[in-house]
Amino acid sequence: MNALLEIGLEHLPARFMAPALKQLETLTAQLLDEKRISYKSVESFGTYRRLVVLIEDLAEKSADVQKEVKGPPAKLLKDANGNFTPQSAGFAQKNGIAPEKLTVVETEKGPFIYAVVKIKGEKTVKLLPEIFTRIVTGLEFAKNMIWEETGLRYGRPIRSLIGLYGNKVIKFSVAGVTSNRNTYPLSSFGRKPIKVQQADKAAYAELLRSQPQPVLVLPQERREALIKTVSNEAKVRGYRADLDPELVEETVWFTEHPVAVGGDFELKFLTLPKDLVTTVLKKQIKMFPVTNDKGELQPYFIAVRDGISVNQNEVRDGFKKVMSARLSDAVFFFENDKKEGLEKFKEKLKNVQFLEGLGNMYEKSDRTQKLADWLCEKLGRGELSRTVDYAASHAYADLASHVVYEFPELQGYMGGQYAALEGRQDAAKAMEEFYFPLTSSSALPSTDEGCIVSLAGKMDTLTGNFLIGQIPTGSEDPFALRRQAFGAVRIMLEKGMNVSLKELVEKSASLYPAGTPDKGLKELPGFLFQRLALVLEQRGHKAATLQAVRNWYEMPLTQVEALVSALETVKTGEDFAQILEPAKRVCNILKKADNVTETVDEKLFELPAEKALYDKIHEVDASLGCAVNTAHTQEEYVRILKTYSAFREPLENFFKDVMVNAQDPAVRQNRLALLARVRRYLTQTVADITSL
Amino acid sequence: MKNGMNFQDMISALNTYWTKQGCVLVQPYDVEKGAGTYNPETFFGSLTKKPVKRAYVEPCRRPADGRYGENPNRLGKYYQYQVIMKPAPANIQEIYLNSLKAIGLDPKQHDVRWIEDDWQSPTLGASGVGWEIWLDGMEITQFTYFQNMAGYALNPITVEITYGLERIAMYCQKVDNVFDIRWNDEITYRDVHHEGERQFSHYYFEESNVDHLRRYIQECEEECFALCKKGLYLPAYDNAMKLSHYFNMLEARGAISVSDRTNNITKIRNLAKACAKAYVESVEKAEETKNEEAAK
Numbered sequence: 004m005n006a007l008l009e010i011g012l013e014h015l016p017a018r019f020m021a022p023a024l025k026q027l028e029t030l031t032a033q034l035l036d037e038k039r040i041s042y043k044s045v046e047s048f049g050t051y052r053r054l055v056v057l058i059e060d061l062a063e064k065s066a067d068v069q070k071e072v073k074g075p076p077a078k079l080l081k082d083a084n085g086n087f088t089p090q091s092a093g094f095a096q097k098n099g100i101a102p103e104k105l106t107v108v109e110t111e112k113g114p115f116i117y118a119v120v121k122i123k124g125e126k127t128v129k130l131l132p133e134i135f136t137r138i139v140t141g142l143e144f145a146k147n148m149i150w151e152e153t154g155l156r157y158g159r160p161i162r163s164l165i166g167l168y169g170n171k172v173i174k175f176s177v178a179g180v181t182s183n184r185n186t187y188p189l190s191s192f193g194r195k196p197i198k199v200q201q202a203d204k205a206a207y208a209e210l211l212r213s214q215p216q217p218v219l220v221l222p223q224e225r226r227e228a229l230i231k232t233v234s235n236e237a238k239v240r241g242y243r244a245d246l247d248p249e250l251v252e253e254t255v256w257f258t259e260h261p262v263a264v265g266g267d268f269e270l271k272f273l274t275l276p277k278d279l280v281t282t283v284l285k286k287q288i289k290m291f292p293v294t295n296d297k298g299e300l301q302p303y304f305i306a307v308r309d310g311i312s313v314n315q316n317e318v319r320d321g322f323k324k325v326m327s328a329r330l331s332d333a334v335f336f337f338e339n340d341k342k343e344g345l346e347k348f349k350e351k352l353k354n355v356q357f358l359e360g361l362g363n364m365y366e367k368s369d370r371t372q373k374l375a376d377w378l379c380e381k382l383g384r385g386e387l388s389r390t391v392d393y394a395a396s397h398a399y400a401d402l403a404s405h406v407v408y409e410f411p412e413l414q415g416y417m418g419g420q421y422a423a424l425e426g427r428q429d430a431a432k433a434m435e436e437f438y439f440p441l442t443s444s445s446a447l448p449s450t451d452e453g454c455i456v457s458l459a460g461k462m463d464t465l466t467g468n469f470l471i472g473q474i475p476t477g478s479e480d481p482f483a484l485r486r487q488a489f490g491a492v493r494i495m496l497e498k499g500m501n502v503s504l505k506e507l508v509e510k511s512a513s514l515y516p517a518g519t520p521d522k523g524l525k526e527l528p529g530f531l532f533q534r535l536a537l538v539l540e541q542r543g544h545k546a547a548t549l550q551a552v553r554n555w556y557e558m559p560l561t562q563v564e565a566l567v568s569a570l571e572t573v574k575t576g577e578d579f580a581q582i583l584e585p586a587k588r589v590c591n592i593l594k595k596a597d598n599v600t601e602t603v604d605e606k607l608f609e610l611p612a613e614k615a616l617y618d619k620i621h622e623v624d625a626s627l628g629c630a631v632n633t634a635h636t637q638e639e640y641v642r643i644l645k646t647y648s649a650f651r652e653p654l655e656n657f658f659k660d661v662m663v664n665a666q667d668p669a670v671r672q673n674r675l676a677l678l679a680r681v682r683r684y685l686t687q688t689v690a691d692i693t694s695l
Numbered sequence: 696m697k698n699g700m701n702f703q704d705m706i707s708a709l710n711t712y713w714t715k716q717g718c719v720l721v722q723p724y725d726v727e728k729g730a731g732t733y734n735p736e737t738f739f740g741s742l743t744k745k746p747v748k749r750a751y752v753e754p755c756r757r758p759a760d761g762r763y764g765e766n767p768n769r770l771g772k773y774y775q776y777q778v779i780m781k782p783a784p785a786n787i788q789e790i791y792l793n794s795l796k797a798i799g800l801d802p803k804q805h806d807v808r809w810i811e812d813d814w815q816s817p818t819l820g821a822s823g824v825g826w827e828i829w830l831d832g833m834e835i836t837q838f839t840y841f842q843n844m845a846g847y848a849l850n851p852i853t854v855e856i857t858y859g860l861e862r863i864a865m866y867c868q869k870v871d872n873v874f875d876i877r878w879n880d881e882i883t884y885r886d887v888h889h890e891g892e893r894q895f896s897h898y899y900f901e902e903s904n905v906d907h908l909r910r911y912i913q914e915c916e917e918e919c920f921a922l923c924k925k926g927l928y929l930p931a932y933d934n935a936m937k938l939s940h941y942f943n944m945l946e947a948r949g950a951i952s953v954s955d956r957t958n959n960i961t962k963i964r965n966l967a968k969a970c971a972k973a974y975v976e977s978v979e980k981a982e983e984t985k986n987e988e989a990a991k
């Protein structure tokens with residue numbers, strides 16, 4: 004038989020829904036396992052007013068179980084007279100068995116008394132009230148409230164509960180509500196109970212679907228219905244709906260039966276920047292914008308109402324009025340902004356604080372401009388400097404605009420719009436995409452200018468935060484520094500910028516005024532290292548390989564990646580595996596030794612193996628020439644790394660024939676020096692293979 | 696045919712409806728305030744275990760929102776219709792939806808949305824959980840289960856329903872300008888309030904005396920604390936409300952800096968807390984006395 008639990012609630016916020024349904028499933032499975040009741044499947048679904056979980060083929064009894072409980076040591080079983088001791092008798096009684104039933108089991112710590120306890124299964128109908136109660140009370144929400152005297156903390160008030168096993172009501176109570184078989188219509192359509200007869204998913208969904216006011220209780224069905232109704236509404240006019248996935252998801256969770264209502268808006272609103280209009284529609288009033296086949300925004304909106312269409316025209320007029328008022332506000336802000344212009348906004352940044360103790364956003368603009376200019380020169384991209392200079396120095400100006408104040412998500416975008424309006428089309432794209440990439444995998448700024456400006460801004464933010472010791476820990480990262488560092492690394496790597504993180508950080512820090520306190524800049528390289536490792540991982544490398552690249556901080560990131568690729572290539576070779584062991588042995592010996600120098604005196608050699616090893620260093624050195632210093636491609640690194648295995652044989656002979664700890668301290672120090680030379684070669688030439 | 700109810704009929708209809716729900720109709724409180732929540736009925740009413748059911752119209756003053764009567768949607772003084780019920784009835788959502796019917800808005804004929812919106816008032820040290828209610832996309836009501844008031848965690852819980860009367864009237868009467876709302880069959884909102892909007896905008900934005908306001912604020916603060924100490928929490932609270940209004944006036948005058956603002960909000964919150972404390976203590980003391988007498 005199946006079981007069904009429905010929690011009837013006042014309107015749960017859309018954002019609570021997905022997590023609540025997920026918990027409902029895991030919590031149910033967990034409790035059924037705890038109670039040892041077998042079942043075929045657990046599935047949750049629902050709407051913002053009903054959270055439902057259906058358990059398929061729930062056994063009628065919980066399983067019998069036999070448990071072995073460890074008691075006192077075996078010597079306490081019986082006393083000298085052969086009677087059970089108080090300890091063993093007490094232990095038996097505690098476990099509900101006769102002392103005669105106790106057994107003795109050998110354990111690692113000697114023999115012990117054991118009680119074998121049999122627990123009989125119970126009827127599921129007896130267990131379900133507790134299980135249902137614990138499922139209901141076990142859900143956690145992002146924000147909780149109380150509303151009745153028991154003080155249960157919950158996402159929104161519980162107003163009804165259904166507990167069914169087959170066709171039988173399971174009685175239980177939570178927060179003053181007792182379960183029955185009643186569910187209720189859409190919230191605006193009264194409280195006449197709808198009786199659920201059976202714990203059956205299809206029947207339950209159909210019962211709600213077939214009401215005079217249908218409720219689509221299955222989220223997937225609702226999602227499909229939503230997409231269909233919105234698309235159709237657009238199609239009627241020959242338009243295409245902009246089915247923004249976020250808005251679709253939100254709408255699925257705040258409707259029980261989505262119905263599209265489309266309407267025109269005035270053409271004059273199309274003179275607004277496109278993203279401004281769509282942001283007002285999607286974010287403020289949760290409506291879908293539409294476009295034509297070319298993706299151009301059309302003067303039409305599609306609102307979604309909850310419930311089937313009655314009085315559609317009046318509802319449409321209402322939506323129209325609200326939308327018109329909101330877009331009029333947007334026009335008002337936009338027109339005011341245009342009157343002021345970017346230069347004036349930039350001035351206003353003097354009153355906007357950047358970070359506690361680090362001055363204002365105007366000063367940040369200045370530093371970003373200088374850093375971007377420096378990058379341009381460093382990268383030999385002088386031809387971009389005019390655009391980069393303007394874009395960087397105005398990148399933050401739109402933060403002082405009215406539109407961005409009202410719609411913070413339009414930061415960057417609006418700056419680009421205003422720049423274009425002021426005749427700086429060349430800088431518009433770079434400013435628009437200043438905050439790119441917005442997520443770890445989304446697009447970088449589409450232009451080279453944009454990448455330079457964006458990188459400069461991010462680096463200045465990172466440097467500033469680390470200077471004042473505002474360093475992300477655990478889940479705490481209020482300024483999204485991890486994302487910014489990740490973006491900075493991606494730009495440097497994917498754009499093949501010929502600059503190292505070290506140069507960039509040092510330049511960025513030098514732009515902060517003299518006397519700026521430094522509470523944590525030394526932590527920044529380690530922080531960047533972690534982001535770099537993640538970026539490399541995203542690009543198909545092993546994050547751990549980066550450990551071997553000693554000079555990652557001083558090298559352009561494309562070169563770091565070439566070396567990482569080279570290491571990963573040679574690592575799989577047999578030769579390489581054979582040099583790894585001796586190399587580690589060299590390091591271990593040196594780790595224990597004191598006062599090691601790298602000055603080798605050939606005259607102190609006593610055995611041929613020493614000389615052979617020494618000669619090998621020179622031989623390999625000579626064969627590589629200056630390749631070590633000029634290498635920057637994967638092929639070049641591979642060639643160098645392959646020379647490492649030349650040390651295998653001389654090292655093996657050395658360890659076989661030579662005692663490093665010679666009696667004569669001079670000879671001992673000479674041998675250590677020789678090994679130190681080898682170590683330098685194997686760990687510092689281009690990479691430290693011993694950390695692979 | 697005329698659209699929708701007259702403004703005064705709408706208020707009458709709400710009065711009738713909530714009277715039937717057992718609410719005491721109290722009248723507006725005669726001290727300036729920014730929102731119906733400041734009314735002592737709500738502020739003190741939510742604090743203790745005593746059941747409360749109240750409904751009232753509350754004029755609210757928001758000096759900075761004044762537009763000289765020239766903006767079709769903005770007013771420096773407007774009306775809220777406020778309902779509070781403690782404990783919150785289990786079918787309060789249904790009761791509310793039926794109240795819309797009483798003013799001619801059948802929820803079945805419209806799209807009624809409950810959009811998550813957790814109200815809070817830093818000045819009152821108050822917060823709640825609830826929704827703003829959208830009718831065909833327009834916000835018409837704030838619906839809140841209070842959780843905290845003046846820093847006290849509440850239980851039993853008061854539900855507060857605040858209707859935006861002008862917005863609802865504009866919607867029902869299908870007018871685009873607030874001043875075109877029919878008050879009754881002869882008189883419009885313009886006739887009643889336009890001149891007030893004009894004059895008070897001049898006062899709030901240009902004529903109010905900043906030095907006087909700063910002095911009033913100081914005096915109100917002193918008076919409030921002094922009265923609290925004597926257990927006279929009602930006049931003390933009047934002074935807190937007045938201070939809050941003077942502060943809003945200063946803000947409309949552009950005479951408040953960011954740090955000023957934070958300081959003043961903290962100041963008002965402390966006053967509200969002192970009043971609440973004096974009230975809660977007096978209720979507890981009365982309980983004790985009652986129990987002692989019963990024990991005799």
